[in-house]
Amino acid sequence: MRPARRRSRKQRQPSGAYCARRIQGETAMSVRTTINISGMHCGHCVASVTEELQELEGVAAVDVALNKDGLSVATITSAQELDPARIDAAIAEAGYAVVAGG
Numbered sequence: 001m002r003p004a005r006r007r008s009r010k011q012r013q014p015s016g017a018y019c020a021r022r023i024q025g026e027t028a029m030s031v032r033t034t035i036n037i038s039g040m041h042c043g044h045c046v047a048s049v050t051e052e053l054q055e056l057e058g059v060a061a062v063d064v065a066l067n068k069d070g071l072s073v074a075t076i077t078s079a080q081e082l083d084p085a086r087i088d089a090a091i092a093e094a095g096y097a098v099v100a101g102g
């Protein structure tokens with residue numbers, strides 16, 4: 001795997017084109033983060049998790065697919081990449097745990 005930092009090369013484009021692309025990116029694009037959560041059993045769990053995640057700065061939408069027999073999956077749409085530690089903290093606040101891998 002290559003390091004992801006190489007993206008900054010885009011800045012070598014003529015400044016006009018770069019700005020146009022950047023503005024478009026900020027308005028039209030969003031980041032989607034998917035996490036697995038253990039211990040969720042019903043609609044109340046979904047509501048708690050959704051509420052905590054929506055309180056994170058920059059979060060535009062939260063969608064939780066409940067799987068009461070296994071791992072539930074939360075899809076978070078945000079303007080920028082979210083700090084995984086903040087997601088973990090939000091899920092912990094709701095009373096559940098993020099499960100790595102998946």
Ligand SMILES: [Cu+2]
Nearest residue numbers: 041042044045
């Ligand atoms: Cu529940």
